[in-house]
Amino acid sequence: MALVKYGGGIIQASGSIAGTTHARNRFGNYIRARTKPVNPNSLQQGHVRTSLSFLTMAWASVLTPAERIAWATYANAIAMKNRLGESIYLTGFNHFIRSNVEYYRHKLLYVKAGPTTLALPEKDVAFACTGSVASQRISVAFTEGAPWAIEVGAQMFVYMGTPRQITRNFFNGPWKCAGAITGVANPGVQSPTDLVAPMTLILGQLVTCYARIWRIDGRISEPFTSTFTVTA
Numbered sequence: 001m002a003l004v005k006y007g008g009g010i011i012q013a014s015g016s017i018a019g020t021t022h023a024r025n026r027f028g029n030y031i032r033a034r035t036k037p038v039n040p041n042s043l044q045q046g047h048v049r050t051s052l053s054f055l056t057m058a059w060a061s062v063l064t065p066a067e068r069i070a071w072a073t074y075a076n077a078i079a080m081k082n083r084l085g086e087s088i089y090l091t092g093f094n095h096f097i098r099s100n101v102e103y104y105r106h107k108l109l110y111v112k113a114g115p116t117t118l119a120l121p122e123k124d125v126a127f128a129c130t131g132s133v134a135s136q137r138i139s140v141a142f143t144e145g146a147p148w149a150i151e152v153g154a155q156m157f158v159y160m161g162t163p164r165q166i167t168r169n170f171f172n173g174p175w176k177c178a179g180a181i182t183g184v185a186n187p188g189v190q191s192p193t194d195l196v197a198p199m200t201l202i203l204g205q206l207v208t209c210y211a212r213i214w215r216i217d218g219r220i221s222e223p224f225t226s227t228f229t230v231t232a
Helices: 043-061 065-077 092-105
Strands: 003-006 010-017 020-025 028-033 128-131 137-141 155-161 175-182 193-196 206-214 224-229
Touching (some): 043 092, 065 092, 092 155, 092 206, 128 206, 128 224
Antiparallel strands (some): 003 010, 020 028, 128 137, 155 175, 155 206, 206 224
């Protein structure tokens, strides 16, 4: 589905209409022919689909009316951005799925009760990744003592993008999960923490990683990124 913004004509559009895709990059708006996405039916895709199916069933038949109302209250307090950069409000169901799908597909429990803290977890401004050919590991730096890092069971989910040539600045996937860093009791998990790279690190190429912070009350942050050049 495409989002279109009308003025004296169409002044902004994002998404696909029939065989045409509307999008925007740093040079402005553009239109291209729509391509059919490849479906490799990977193990990771299977986990996501299974998680979505289970959580959809849980929303309808496991959660109590009070729990669904709590998620709706949380949703009404959280402003999100759509593809046109406009503020929108998702439904309680949307936030239940968004908050739990990452956690559940890592074979962990899901949170039924809606969060009572009506704010997304903050992004970690100290998030920075490095990686080397020799170790084939990603070193993830973050803020020690951050609320999630000292919360037992909280997670920082880290994803790695495909290594690319240094001349290519724009990148938006594909991604593979590098793992999760779990919060522990005070003084908290130590920074940096190493994760095994899910794709081969290639000398001199650029790699972009992104992370999300998940709190034990079910809240999950917006993604935040770090880009590094692979060293020897």
